Amino acid sequence: MKIAVDAMGGDFAPQAVIEGVLQARSEFKDLDFILYGDEAQIKPLLPDMAQLSIVHTTEKIAGDDEPVRAIRRKKQASMVLAAQAVKAGEADALFSLGNTGALLAAGLFIIGRVKGIDRPGLMPTLPSINSEDGFNMLDVGANAEAKPEHLHQYGLMGNFYAQDVRGIANPRIALLNNGTEASKGDELHKAAHQLLADDPDLNFIGNIEANDLLKGLADVVVTDGFTGNATLKAIEGTATIVMSQVKHAIMDAGVKEKIGGLLLKGSVGQIKTKFDTSIYGGAVLLGLKAPVIKAHGAADAQTVYYTVKQIHTMLANQTVQKVIDYFDQKKVSDETK
Amino acid sequence: MKIAVDAMGGDFAPQAVIEGVLQARSEFKDLDFILYGDEAQIKPLLPDMAQLSIVHTTEKIAGDDEPVRAIRRKKQASMVLAAQAVKAGEADALFSLGNTGALLAAGLFIIGRVKGIDRPGLMPTLPSINSEDGFNMLDVGANAEAKPEHLHQYGLMGNFYAQDVRGIANPRIALLNNGTEASKGDELHKAAHQLLADDPDLNFIGNIEANDLLKGLADVVVTDGFTGNATLKAIEGTATIVMSQVKHAIMDAGVKEKIGGLLLKGSVGQIKTKFDTSIYGGAVLLGLKAPVIKAHGAADAQTVYYTVKQIHTMLANQTVQKVIDYFDQKKVSDETK
Numbered sequence: 001m002k003i004a005v006d007a008m009g010g011d012f013a014p015q016a017v018i019e020g021v022l023q024a025r026s027e028f029k030d031l032d033f034i035l036y037g038d039e040a041q042i043k044p045l046l047p048d049m050a051q052l053s054i055v056h057t058t059e060k061i062a063g064d065d066e067p068v069r070a071i072r073r074k075k076q077a078s079m080v081l082a083a084q085a086v087k088a089g090e091a092d093a094l095f096s097l098g099n100t101g102a103l104l105a106a107g108l109f110i111i112g113r114v115k116g117i118d119r120p121g122l123m124p125t126l127p128s129i130n131s132e133d134g135f136n137m138l139d140v141g142a143n144a145e146a147k148p149e150h151l152h153q154y155g156l157m158g159n160f161y162a163q164d165v166r167g168i169a170n171p172r173i174a175l176l177n178n179g180t181e182a183s184k185g186d187e188l189h190k191a192a193h194q195l196l197a198d199d200p201d202l203n204f205i206g207n208i209e210a211n212d213l214l215k216g217l218a219d220v221v222v223t224d225g226f227t228g229n230a231t232l233k234a235i236e237g238t239a240t241i242v243m244s245q246v247k248h249a250i251m252d253a254g255v256k257e258k259i260g261g262l263l264l265k266g267s268v269g270q271i272k273t274k275f276d277t278s279i280y281g282g283a284v285l286l287g288l289k290a291p292v293i294k295a296h297g298a299a300d301a302q303t304v305y306y307t308v309k310q311i312h313t314m315l316a317n318q319t320v321q322k323v324i325d326y327f328d329q330k331k332v333s334d335e336t337k
Numbered sequence: 338m339k340i341a342v343d344a345m346g347g348d349f350a351p352q353a354v355i356e357g358v359l360q361a362r363s364e365f366k367d368l369d370f371i372l373y374g375d376e377a378q379i380k381p382l383l384p385d386m387a388q389l390s391i392v393h394t395t396e397k398i399a400g401d402d403e404p405v406r407a408i409r410r411k412k413q414a415s416m417v418l419a420a421q422a423v424k425a426g427e428a429d430a431l432f433s434l435g436n437t438g439a440l441l442a443a444g445l446f447i448i449g450r451v452k453g454i455d456r457p458g459l460m461p462t463l464p465s466i467n468s469e470d471g472f473n474m475l476d477v478g479a480n481a482e483a484k485p486e487h488l489h490q491y492g493l494m495g496n497f498y499a500q501d502v503r504g505i506a507n508p509r510i511a512l513l514n515n516g517t518e519a520s521k522g523d524e525l526h527k528a529a530h531q532l533l534a535d536d537p538d539l540n541f542i543g544n545i546e547a548n549d550l551l552k553g554l555a556d557v558v559v560t561d562g563f564t565g566n567a568t569l570k571a572i573e574g575t576a577t578i579v580m581s582q583v584k585h586a587i588m589d590a591g592v593k594e595k596i597g598g599l600l601l602k603g604s605v606g607q608i609k610t611k612f613d614t615s616i617y618g619g620a621v622l623l624g625l626k627a628p629v630i631k632a633h634g635a636a637d638a639q640t641v642y643y644t645v646k647q648i649h650t651m652l653a654n655q656t657v658q659k660v661i662d663y664f665d666q667k668k669v670s671d672e673t674k
Contacts, residue, residue: 129578141515144523178478178566186481186563210567211574226523227567229515230547234571237548241466242579245611249604260600267586267594274582 001030001315003308004082004091007037008060009098010297014038017097018045020304025051028312034091036078057081060098063297067101071109079103083110086290093291093311095282097299104142107288114320116327119143120287121154121225122294123161124232125280128216134280135218136162137176139225140232142285146224148191151175155196155204157286157323158220164317165310166219170203174218176227177207188224196222210234239275278303281310291320338367338652340645341419341428344374345397346435347634351375354434355382357641362388365649371428373415394418397435400634404438408446416440420447423627430628430648432619434636441479444625451657453664456480457624458491458562459631460498461569462617465553471617472555473499474513476562477569479622483561485528488512492533492541494623494660495557501654502647503556507540511555513564514544525561533559547571576612615640618647628657 005021007014014037021033032051035042039056046052059076071080079098083106085091094111096103100122107120121139128134138154139146155173162171175193177185182193184207196204208218210231223231246268250261261268282295282303291314295307314320342358344351351374358370369388372379376393383389396413408417416435420443422428431448433440437459444457458476465471475491476483492510499508512530514522519530521544533541545555547568560568583605587598598605619632619640628651632644651657 129582144515176567178481178563189563209574210570211577213571214574214578226515226526227564230513230564230568231571233547234550234568235575237546237551238572238575239579240548241551242576242608242612245466245608246583246605249608250601253601253604256600257604260597260604263593263597264587264601267590267597268583271579271582271586275579 001093001312002032002034002091003093003095003311004034004085005036006079006082006094006096006098007035007042008078009096010295010299012298012300013097014042015045016299016301017304018042019301021052021308022046023301023305024308024312028308031308031312034082034085036082036085055081055085061102063099065099065102067099067105068109070099070102071105079106080110083107086111086292092315093293095293095295095307095311097295097297097304100141100294103292103294104285107285107292111288111290111292114287114289114324114327116331117153117157117287117323119146119150119153120285121150121157122283123158123286124283125166125277126213126232126235127275127277128214129274130216133166133168133216133219134277135213135216135221136166137213137221137223137228137232138286139223139228140283141225141229143225144229146188146226148188148195151188151192151222151224152195152199153287155199155202155220155222156326158222159202160319160322160326161284161286161314162219164319164322165313168219171219172205172217173202173220173222174205174208176210176213176221176223176231178209180207180209182206192222243272279306281307284314286323289320289324291315338430338649339369339371339428340430340432340648341371341422342373343416343419343431343433343435344372344379345415346433347632347636349635349637350434351379352382353636353638354641355379356638358389358645359383360638360642361645361649365645368645368649371419371422373419373422392418392422398439400436402436402439404436404442405446407436407439408442416443417447420444423448423629429652430630432630432632432644432648434632434634434641437478437631440629440631441622444622444629448629449626451624451626451661451664453668454490454494454624454660456483456487456490457622458487458494459620460495460623461620462503462614463550463569463572464612464614465551466611467553470503470505470553470556471614472550472553472558473503474550474558474560474565474569475623476560476565477620478562478566480562481566483525483563485525485532488525488529488559488561489532489536490624492536492539492557492559493663495559496539497656497659497663498621498623498651499556501656501659502650505556508556509542509554510539510557510559511542511545513547513550513558513560513568515546517544517546519543529559580609616643618644621651623660626657626661628652
């Protein structure tokens with residue numbers, strides 16, 4: 001199994017990327033890596049070339065590049081070449097820490113959609129307070145203009161992922177909505193609710209409200225990309241701000257508070273660990289013909305390692321192939337109805 | 338100036354409602370209150386009847402009543418009678434701690450919309466970390482199915498409110514969107530961005546992302562009711578969960594952490610104060626012909642007092658009349674174009 005790695009994406013590229021890949025390499029002997037990027041920068045970071053190869057390029061897509069244009073014009077960019085390798089069958093998965101929009105465009109226009117999936121969805125794993133497992137949410141922003149069928153497809157794809165990668169036998173699928181009753185929501189979410197509820201292949205548990213997300217009531221939360229994006233950012237922004245307020249309450253106050261802070265350091269530090277989702281890997285662009293995974297730009301070597309581990313699990317379980325087969329059979333069954 | 342008070346709404350009714358009204362009564366001598374509810378329960382709570390009158394009724398709308406049906410069938414409910422009084426000109430504003438959906442229905446079907454406003458918006462005041470002022474956000478759920486013009490109207494109404502009630506000369510109006518660039522968003526938000534940007538009456542500062550909301554970058558944040566509802570709930574849910582994790586880190590750990598917690602008690606307690614928005618009053622249903630204000634069901638007497646203060650400011654400034662006049666003139670100007 002071979003992963004095409006965009007070695008030049010992210011804030012600490014290529015160092016963090018290479019370091020994480022090397023850590024994963026020694027654990028996963030069945031993985032090979034093609035590293036796309038500047039050989040002059042990459043080579044000195046490699047002790048040897050076991051399981052590794054380099055495809056040299058100096059072109060790269062910047063964080064503020066317009067995604068579709070960047071993919072079309074920067075034909076020698078590390079991300080584009082890595083996607084081409086997946087398209088050509090030379091690699092089985094694409095991994096990047098770079099521009100999310102460009103990665104989506106590379107996935108769509110180079111690797112291509114799964115037949116039967118109208119829109120890929122971007123799916124991170126988020127933390128929940130009542131378990132170690134966290135939950136998946138999709139779409140968080142790949143597609144701002146959603147239709148009910150898209151949300152139904154997100155539920156089906158998230159279901160395969162939660163089974164394969166997270167080992168949940170019968171994942172609880174929920175729909176993010178503005179109330180728990182089935183009648184709640186705008187037309188989009190009412191129709192999506194119906195499609196999800198009517199699907200015998202899904203363990204659909206109904207609507208979930210945004211204030212309950214972190215409680216771990218569902219394994220996969222389905223949402224449209226616009227609402228999902230705002231909700232994800234609201235959670236991240238609020239958690240960051242509240243924790244920084246706690247820090248200020250300790251550091252900017254008197255001696256008494258500073259001593260209190262020292263006594264609490266380990267204990268409060270565990271909260272940060274609890275909300276740290278890097279062990280789950282990166283966000284998956286589900287609905288493409290191969291695993292395409294995005295780790296955040298500020299990811300360190302440890303996060304890169306976990307993301308490779310995540311990709312390894314997806315490849316070993318053939319998660320994407322299951323999605324492809326499922327929608328193939330679904331199409332046949334729909335046609336013979 | 339007279340406020341119709343639904344004395345039976347909320348978890349601690351009528352005690353908390355009456356106590357808060359009495360506190361406000363002694364400060365605002367120019368206010369009269371009509372208390373709608375069970376006289377047998379209300380009367381014993383009143384030391385005298387100065388500035389007060391009671392309209393007796395025993396019917397009330399429950400928290401889980403279907404809003405429109407409740408308003409139509411429970412014609413003697415305290416909320417319905419209070420709305421009727423505003424409609425009849427016997428009172429100038431409606432105040433309730435009860436069922437939000439029913440209050441919206443009462444506002445729409447009994448009090449009526451401002452001409453030129455298609456959909457009322459529900460607008461709370463939320464906290465921001467960099468100022469005492471907080472910010473307003475609307476719509477957070479009155480209308481799940483929004484059009485660009487609705488969002489434009491929310492901006493205009495929020496602008497009047499921020500000027501009148503919060504004393505901000507030139508409120509910064511922003512649009513909640515999935516990116517800061519003007520080109521971002523789905524069709525709804527792209528079109529709304531254009532309408533807001535083109536309006537010379539607004540100090541529109543562009544898009545804001547959900548992770549920046551609590552930073553106080555805008556005075557009024559415009560959003561559709563579906564996204565606004567999810568975002569508000571995500572903020573509330575995350576803040577609650579993170580703070581409870583901090584509490585657990587202190588209380589469930591060892592002696593060391595408990596001492597640390599004691600030393601930090603006052604300082605960490607201030608965070609709760611910082612995020613306490615009750616001093617801003619309740620959420621306003623903007624777009625109705627009179628101020629209709631909803632305080633949350635769990636509100637205490639202090640919050641009721643602050644909400645009366647807020648209504649007093651709206652009445653003294655004739656905020657709703659300004660909205661009515663503005664949209665009247667706008668209509669004339671649009672017609673003569």
